[in-house]
Amino acid sequence: MDRLRTAGVRRRACRALLRPVHDAAVHPFDLGGAMGRPSSCLAAAMRRLTPAARAAAIFAALAAPSLGLAHSGDTAHHWWTFDPWVWVPLALFIALYSKGVVSMRKKHRASSLLRAGPLGAFFLGTTGLFLALIWPLDALGEISFAAHMAQHMVLIAFSAPLLVLARPSVPLALALAGWWPRTFDWFARLRKLTQPLLRPSVAFAVHAAVIWVWHAPVLFDAALRRPWLHTVEHLSFVASAMLFWAAIGGDRAAGAGASGMAALWSLVTLMHTGMLGALITFAPRLLYSPNGAAAGLALTPMEDQQLAGLIMWIPTALCYLVAGLGFAAGCLRQAACDKPPRF
Incomplete structure (x- = not known):
């Protein structure tokens, strides 16, 4: 009977440990209250997992609390964003x-x-990702639409082209090959699958659609309310921008014609992003839900929206202009090299 009673107590303790805690006064990262609870069931369950599954479970435990804090008022008054789904x-x-x-x-x-x-280029590109996603723009985006727009523009027009210039796929494949022998085969298949998307016209259309769709007021506000959707937004910005820059700048050996077309695609992108920035700047009313703490920056919601439009319009245009001038210079240089010598 004593053994049965002990087993029943142990089962009830395990159920109490695994039952969700609904005490709002306990901080998500406060482990002090949990240290004294029976942990034999949890430890036994963790021991049954493979090392990879154990690591995934630990990461999920770390990341789950951050979903509730990713875009809440608790993170609006400091400049750091410690979201494991980002920094890991x-x-x-x-x-x-x-x-x-x-x-x-x-x-x-x-x-x-x-x-x-x-x-x-890799160092500057990853520095841009750090500034946009970890410190300080992500947290400042909680209190300012202009800072949020600056975050998007850093991802699209700064980090993405620099990472394309760095060509990180080869070092990444070499690093992964030690753990996964079929890494190079997988990279080759991935390149073959994405080859149709690397046509400049297709990449331009995808990138332009991503920019305009995510800046539609309904989706923009929805991304601010749902952290997982905000993560999808950032991933699509970076992926489509890298696709665009790789498509227009990848075929440098094709001669002056390819560089000239790359300059043209940069100019067209400058025009449509500038048009979107102008629409936001000169809008007669608020297009997006105002950030509640924007008054702390001495800006009205309307002024904050106008500043956001100017950020998309002018600094972003300068990035595309510099890229276009670089492609145009390459076009002229290649044309001069291809010109037959005069006798």
Whole structure:
């Protein structure tokens, strides 16, 4: 009887441990109250998991509380965003790239990827991701629509082209090959699948659609209310922008014609993003739900919206203008090299 009574107590303790806690006074990261609870059931369950599943469970436990804090009032008054769904993939991306570069250096490979240009582009591109997603723009976007727009423009017009210039796929593949022998086959299949999207006209259409659709007021406000949708928004911005920049700048060996078309696509993108920025700037009324704390920045909601439109209009246009001028200079240089010598 004592054994049965002990087993019943243990089962009730396990159920109490696994039952969700609804005490709103307990902070999501406060483990003090949970340390004294029976943990034999949880420990036994964790021991049954594989190492990969165990790591995934720990990450999910860390990430779940952050979903409720990602865009709430608790994070609106400081400049840092510690969302594991953001900083863990970013840190893993940087670590794998660094491991691949070190592997290339050890094998003394004479690769253009080890030059200062690609390495500097990767550093600046990831710095832009850090500024946009971790500090300070993501948190400032809670209190200012202009800061939120600046975050989008850093992702689209700054980090994305720099990461394309860095060409990180080779270092990433080398880093992953040590754990997954079929890495290069997978990368080759992925490139084959995405090849139709790398046509400049297709990539331009996809990128333009992503920008205009996500800046529709209904979707824009919905992304602010739902953290998972906000993450999808950021991923689509970065992915479509990298697709666009890779498509227009990937075929540099094709001659002056390809560089000239890349300059043209940059100009067209400058025009349609500038048009969207102008529409937001000169809108006669509020298009988006006002940020409640914008008054702390000495801006009215209307002024905040106008500043956001100007950020999309002018600084973003400068990024596309610089890229277009670079492509045009390459076009002229290649045309001069292709010109037959005069006798």
